[in-house]
Amino acid sequence: MKKYITLILLTILLVSCIQPNPSFKEEEISILPKPSSIQIDKGSFKVEEDTKIVFQDKTQEKAVNYLTGLFNKAAGFNLEVVDNKVEDAIVFEKIEGLKEGAYKLEVSPTSIHAKASEENGFFNAVQSIRQLLPTEIESKEKVSIDWFVPSVTIEDEPRFQWRGMHMDFSRHFFNIDEVKDFLDNMALYKLNTYHMHLTDDQGWRIEIKKYPLLTEKGAWRTPNNQDTICMDKSVENKLFAIDESNFKEVDGERKYGGFFTQEQIKEIVAYADDRCITVIPEIDMPGHFKSAIDNYPFLSCNGESGWDTVFTYPTCLGKETTYEFMKNILAEVVGLFPSEFVHIGGDEVNIASWEVCPHCQKAIKEHGLKDEHELQSHFNRDIEQFLQSKGKKFMGWDEIVTGGLTKSANVMWWRNWFPNSPKIAAENGNGVVVTTTAAYYFDYLNEGTTLERVYNYEPIPADFTTEEEANVLGIQANLWSERIPSYKRLQYQAFPRMLAVAENAWASKENKDFEIFNNNVEKQYNRLDALGVYYYVPAVKGLDKEIAFVDETAISLDLAYELEGTEIYYTLDGSIPTKESLKYDAPFVVNDTIEIKARAYRGDIYNDLKSTKILHKEYTEPVNVTIKEKGLKQWVLKGKRKEVSDIKIPKTTNFTKVDSIALGDLKDKKRFSVVYQGYFKAEKDGVYEFETRSDGGDELFIGKEMVVDNSGWHGPRKRYGKIALKKGLHPITIKYRPSDKPRVIEAKFGLQGEELIAIDSKVTGY
């Protein structure tokens, strides 16, 4: 009997020994950005405590260090690095002929071979291995699991060499630990360029030894309107709270701010370099310079510092002291950042200051320049020459194109409404980085600049020739921080859209597919959770407008898109929903006016609050009239009115019959108001939505009830309102008081929930 048991035990032992490593299915694997080609093979490689790493030369050092670092932290073992060939190992092997960043990865049950021609390629191979490993590899504490890497054969190379992310440290500050965390997450997705917007009107964030006031004073501000907006929002969303560590007592006053010492900058640059990430510094000049001018007022045209109508007073370009100041700063900056490129901003300059400045006007004359834009280009050329003398390349926002470009300047295109900027630059042979607001401004909300929109945006303009296309260095997404006061909020704005930028920057056009990408993104959430990343979760939809009803209504709450593990919580008493609030699981009936507030959660991550009123309405009865003419009466009244409500309804028959509500020829008129009046035909009983769009202001009435209040004094904007109408004719009046330059008046209607259509003679008469 004993013999028999021993035999069974031996058999079990034998079977478990020859048990092959598990195979993985395609659904279990997500490498993002998507490799150029990937084949999934049988089995997997198991990384164990005694697994060796075969290392050949220095080009593999960063990759090897990163990989051993991951295992040290998460697996608690130190993989041995050897320089002789061994079997059953992770082998780094240099091959010729792959482009920068490209790599090949062959994983089998017996070995891993990572091949590349230079260090970026090896590093990228490690990031693919990282994503093939269980998400526990991201753990900051030791985890005891089997570390299988699925067998795959990958060939991979990037589309662009500039795969960038930007952070704005001026509007709100982020500290060195947050920067390092961000760099780690960039590395995971093969993003390799980190643009630091270090200076702006709202704060100076880099120590410059020659000008100590820049950080002693310029890095600290009395909380401004951006701060108060954020603090107000923090009541309903803690991500808008400003961390106490960013406040300090300066000159007896509590101030907001922060800056990096030069030692910290070196630490950031080195940390990034270990991850094959280049840090690009931006010192924005000659505008966006208030935080410096406040403390060195001789820099501005007339010693004044502050805001003009839209932008701040810039530095004076007619005084030699400005040029000297800039070069002294840049001399320190170039010593800190080994990057090829130095970004000097150049955007949004208030040239009105230069128009009236005798120094600037003298400089324009002396240098034979046409205008203030050419003056800025003259300044740029001088700065560029200085940078070149330090071995650096000059880069600026696309405003630098306006006054003329040198052959060697590089342009960051952000204003997609200026399609000529990149065209002129690329035609001229200048390098271009695409970072347009249309897709790559990640400070814009996820609901508008959606993941799909970012992903499907083709960065190369359609009219680019092959030669012009070759001048596109790559793409970048920007995180302007006016409304981003905390690192968690920054992550919420960045993820998952950063994954779309990563794939846009990496994958060829032919290799892209949103559905496949989206599937891969969904598989990344667990890894992001393991990394402690705060990401955007789909919003509760359908609460952007008030909901009106007559008897009762069923309210259903849905997510803008499905995401596993996401739940909706809501309240009906005006309080802010938490996970202790009502959990939504099925439509519910409402029969009174209430306010609903709802929020989606995935774990402890939540979305922006959505809320609206659910309004109980009584039906408005129709009037009994006979229509003689289709369309509406239109009166154009002379004279300017202060308020829309100052417009009196004319009693005269001196009107024009119109078939639609539109500005038409009135766009060339000034100082007038318009009244439209007639009857609106409700085809059936129901809740109707009316919408107007106008500049200046307007109001829409059904009978005596103001349904749309679009009054005030504003640029073109829409407003809506709802009313329950019984089938039949209802008196309608629209009053429009245009702004000084009339631009638009439009009115639409529809049954609640249906598409709105223009109010015209099909539904009106008098």
Ligand code: ACM
């Ligand atoms: C910018 O957004 N002003 C570059």
Ligand code: ZN
């Ligand atoms: Zn000046």
